[in-house]
Structure formats: structure tokens, C-alpha cells
Amino acid sequence: MIVTPLQEHIMSDSLHADFSFSELFEHTHDSRDLDLPFIGHVHLPHFDPVHIGGMTIDFSVTKHVVFLWVAALLLFVTVVAAARKNRASKVPSGLGNLVEVVVVFIRDEIVVPNMGPGGIRYLPYLLTTFFFILLMNLLGMIPYGATPTGNVSVTAGLAVIAFIMIQYSAIRAQGFGHYLAHLTGGVHWALWPIMLPIEILGLFTKPFALCIRLFANMTGGHLVIVSLLGLIFLFKTYFIVPVPILFVLGINMLELLVAFLQAYIFTMLTSLFMGLGMQAGHVEAGEHDHSS
Amino acid sequence: MEALGLGYLAAGLGAALTVIGAGLGIGKLAAAAMEASGRQPEAAGAIRTSMIIAAALIEGATFFALVICIILATNKPTP
Numbered sequence: 001m002i003v004t005p006l007q008e009h010i011m012s013d014s015l016h017a018d019f020s021f022s023e024l025f026e027h028t029h030d031s032r033d034l035d036l037p038f039i040g041h042v043h044l045p046h047f048d049p050v051h052i053g054g055m056t057i058d059f060s061v062t063k064h065v066v067f068l069w070v071a072a073l074l075l076f077v078t079v080v081a082a083a084r085k086n087r088a089s090k091v092p093s094g095l096g097n098l099v100e101v102v103v104v105f106i107r108d109e110i111v112v113p114n115m116g117p118g119g120i121r122y123l124p125y126l127l128t129t130f131f132f133i134l135l136m137n138l139l140g141m142i143p144y145g146a147t148p149t150g151n152v153s154v155t156a157g158l159a160v161i162a163f164i165m166i167q168y169s170a171i172r173a174q175g176f177g178h179y180l181a182h183l184t185g186g187v188h189w190a191l192w193p194i195m196l197p198i199e200i201l202g203l204f205t206k207p208f209a210l211c212i213r214l215f216a217n218m219t220g221g222h223l224v225i226v227s228l229l230g231l232i233f234l235f236k237t238y239f240i241v242p243v244p245i246l247f248v249l250g251i252n253m254l255e256l257l258v259a260f261l262q263a264y265i266f267t268m269l270t271s272l273f274m275g276l277g278m279q280a281g282h283v284e285a286g287e288h289d290h291s292s
Numbered sequence: 293m294e295a296l297g298l299g300y301l302a303a304g305l306g307a308a309l310t311v312i313g314a315g316l317g318i319g320k321l322a323a324a325a326m327e328a329s330g331r332q333p334e335a336a337g338a339i340r341t342s343m344i345i346a347a348a349l350i351e352g353a354t355f356f357a358l359v360i361c362i363i364l365a366t367n368k369p370t371p
Binding site: 109209212213215216217220261262265268 | 341344345348349351352355356358359
């Protein structure tokens with residue numbers, strides 16, 4: 001844990017000797033230990049870093065990796081149960097109804113307006129993105145939970161997959177030749193040395209923005225909550241407790257909204273970029289407006 | 293002034309200026325959305341959706357600056 005010199009100075013003061021910043025901030029950072037409700041501290045398996053090519057990769061299991069698996073397992077179980085329920089009867093009910101509402105919302109408000117009818121092909125990927133990010137964001141709201149999307153590596157992985165899907169959908173819709181032609185922007189060939197680096201850079205900035213937006217939103221919210229709770233420790237009195245708790249209640253409500261919103265924004269922007277790539281080849285593609 | 297102290301000062305000032313920019317931008321956006329909804333209440337749903345999307349994009353730019361401020365504030369000095 002990074003402790004700044006200012007914090008070290010505070011901690012060395014006898015008045016604040018029992019107050020530790022690092023324990024508070026560990027709730028937002030990744031760690032090699034897992035904190036379970038009744039079992040206590042669990043040390044996760046630690047593997048030595050593996051050297052592949054020139055890189056050193058650490059495959060050991062950390063807290064965020066465990067919660068990634070928990071989110072994936074929850075997602076799989078929930079969606080399979082909902083699909084089974086919907087397959088059994090014509091009228092959806094219960095869990096099937098709940099999942100279907102969200103699926104229909106994503107299909108009719110995000111995929112079809114942005115990508116046209118041909119976007120239904122990519123609906124499974126976008127639905128997975130939405131539900132996975134939503135589950136990961138919400139896992140951080142329960143006690144003893146951690147937010148995998150608060151780890152920049154996780155959001156970078158999601159952004160890399162989004163980048164691959166955006167290029168794949170563009171190449172598939174236009175053909176590789178047209179896709180490369182659009183990178184030049186239709187200018188005179190003498191301007192290509194200027195256009196090509198800018199266009200290629202533009203390809204990378206959009207997924208990079210997706211990564212940073214999701215990471216900063218999730219981490220920022222939890223940092224604020226942890227800092228407000230730290231006020232209780234800083235004042236060292238029980239009389240101050242209702243004030244930070246009320247603030248934290250408000251911020252938690254905001255965090256719930258931000259969890260849903262960020263999952264929606266990630267999915268919507270990915271489908272928007274895919275739609276832009278797919279439509280670049282067909283100028284007369286009409287957009288169906290489903291706003292109601 | 294010590295270099296580290298300037299770093300903390302920069303982090304605080306940067307965060308404040310970022311929030312000013314974000315507040316101004318999203319405030320203008322919300323004002324336009326309110327006015328448009330007032331003119332045509334039937335379009336309020338579509339306007340609300342577009343407003344939320346634009347607000348999230350503006351906030352995305354804000355968070356770039358926030359991340360840089362956090363890096364400045366948690367910088368470990370080399371001896």
C-alpha cells in the first residue's frame with residue numbers, strides 16, 4: 001500500500017498512532033488475502049511469476065480474480081435459469097420475466113437503433129457485457145464484497161475485447177479493403193501520412209476512454225465512501241458517527257445508480273462504435289427509431 | 293516549497309478545476325434538456341436518455357483528470 005510522507009508524519013504522531021490509512025484504503029485495492037464473514041482471513045494461492053517472451057506475468061489468485069469468478073458464475077446460473085424458465089412456458093414469469101425485460105430493453109433501445117437489424121448478430125456479446133459489468137459493479141456494494149471493475153486491469157481487458165469486436169464488426173460489414181480505405185478518410189493520397197496516424201490513434205482512444213471511465217467511476221465512488229467512514233476514525237468520538245453514516249448512505253444510493261449507469265454506458269458506447277463502423281460502408285442504411 | 297508539497301497542491305487544485313469544468317458543462321447540458329422538455333413534453337423520454345448519455349461522456353473526461361490527480365497525490369518520492 002502506498003503511504004505518502006504526509007500520512008507517515010500523521011501516523012508517527014502519538015495522537016494518531018492507532019489510525020492506519022492503509023487498512024481503510026485496502027477495501028478498494030486488490031489484495032492477496034480474502035476477507036470472509038465468519039471464516040476470517042483466507043490466504044489465496046500464490047504462484048510464482050511466469051516469464052513468457054519478455055514479460056513477467058503473475059498468475060496468482062487475488063481478491064479481484066475471485067470476485068471475477070463469482071460474477072461469472074452468478075451470471076451463468078442466473079441467465080441459464082431464466083432461459084430455462086422462458087423456454088418452458090410461452091408467457092415469461094418470475095426470473096425469466098426480469099431478465100427478459102432487460103434483454104428486450106437492450107435489444108430495442110441500444111442494439112437496433114445503433115446497429116440496425118444486422119446488429120442482432122452481436123446481441124449475445126453486448127448482453128454479456130452489460131450483465132457482467134453490472135454484476136461486477138453490484139458485487140462491490142454488498143458487505144465483504146469487492147469491485148473487480150475497480151481494477152484497471154479488468155476494465156482494460158473489457159476494453160480490449162470491445163476493441164476487437166468493434167474492428168471485427170466493421171471488417172465483417174465492409175470487407176477488409178473498404179475498412180482500410182475508410183482509415184484514410186477519403187482524402188488525396190498525398191495526405192495519407194497525416195491521416196493514417198490520426199485515424200489509427202482514433203481507433204485506440206475510444207476503447208481507452210471506455211476503460212478509464214468505468215475504472216474511475218467505480219474506484220472513485222468507493223474511495224469517497226471509505227474516506228467518509230474514515231472521518232469517524234479521525235475524530236475518535238462516537239458523537240460524530242451519525243453524520244458520516246448519513247453521507248455514506250447518500251453516496252451508496254448514488255453508487256447503485258452509477259453501477260447501472262456505467263454498465264449501460266459501456267454497452268451503449270460499444271454498440272455505437274460498432275454501428276458507426278458497420279454503417280460506414282453503407283451510406284443509405286436507415287436507422288429505425290424506437291424511441292417511445 | 294518542497295517539490296512534494298507542490299505535488300499535493302497541484303492535485304488539490306487540479307481536482308477543483310476539473311469539477312468546475314464538469315459542473316459547468318453538465319449544467320449547460322441539463323439546462324438545454326429542461327428547456328427542450330418544456331417545449332415538447334412528449335419528447336421528454338428521448339431527451340432524458342440523450343442527456344444521461346452526454347452527461348456520462350462529459351464525466352468520462354472529468355475522470356481522466358481525476359486519475360491524474362490521484363496519481364499526483366499518492367506519489368511516492370524517490371530518496
